[in-house]
Amino acid sequence: MTALPLDRPKSLTARAFDRLLHSIVHGEIAYGTMLSEKAVAETFGTSKTPIREAFFQLQSLGLVEIQPQRGCYVPFPTIDKVRELCELRIELESYALGLSMERGQARLLEALSSPFAEMEKMRDGYQRETYHTLDQDFHKAFFVACGNSLLAEVYGSVDPRIQALRANFSSPNEQLFEVSRNEHAAIVQAVADRNLESATATIRDHINRVRDIYSEGIETRKPLDPTLAHL
Structure with a gap:
């Protein structure tokens, strides 16, 4: 068998x-943006082919739409899409939480x-992008001990859409930041108390509240100022 190098560089398409992906889920490429193969290829210093292939991969994640002759x-x-995503989040996260409390509390x-x-440390100095990353890590933790890799895989397939919503429609309301912190605290406490009913109820309320914030942003058809954020 021919030996292969262990650290092969990523292909142009992968890069x-x-x-x-990073730019979309972090809100650097905002909702409503039209991406040109030619312009992106010039920016990245490559041909249009890997860009076109990357666009197809992003479309499979539900992050972009490829429009023939346009870009x-x-x-x-x-x-409705936000509602569906939040309903799915509630079911996946609640179920994974229950399994994790049973199998690896x-x-x-x-x-x-x-x-x-780390979220607690931000009481005196809120940092938007760092908080978003911590929020993502917090919710993905439900799948760490669930003992079901397929469940985690399904959640991972929709996680980029969850991140993009956070980045585009985060709320600048500092009071809501405190509400979010309190909800996360309640979930941690419920897990420590082995109170699954309380933990899942808080997850449901938390995600439904976020759904309402995102829906309000969509109704205005304008992402909130990315320099002002909460969730």
């Missing part, structure tokens, strides 16, 4: 995909406590 469009989600608590401790 283009990674850069575009690649980052669409505004509809209120100590490991789950450790996975939740780490990002939450």
Whole structure:
């Protein structure tokens, strides 16, 4: 068997995909943006082929729409799509939480406590992008000890859409930031108390509140100022 190098560089398509994905889920490429193969290729210093292939991969994640003869469009989600995504989040996260509390409560608590401790440090100095990353880590922790890799895989397939919503429609209301922190604290406490009913109820309320914030942003058809954020 021919030996292969362990650290093969990523293909141009993979690198283009990674850069575009990062820009979309962090709100650097906002909803409503039209992406040109030619312009993106020039920016990345490559041909249009890997850019076109990266666009197709992004479309498979539900992040863009490829419009023939026009380019690649980052669409505004509809209120119905946000509702559907939030309903799916509630079911996936609640189920994974239940499995994790049953199969690895100590490991789950450790996975939740780490990002939450960092969130607590932001009381006197809120940092938008850092908080978003911690929020993502917190919710993904539900899947750490669930013992079901397929469940985690399904959540991972929709996670980029969740991140993009956070980045585009975060609320600048500092009071809501405190509400969010309190909800995360309640989930950690419920897990520590082995109170699954309380934990899942808080998850449901938390995601439904976020759904309402996103829906309000969509109704105005304008992402909130990315320099002012909460969730």
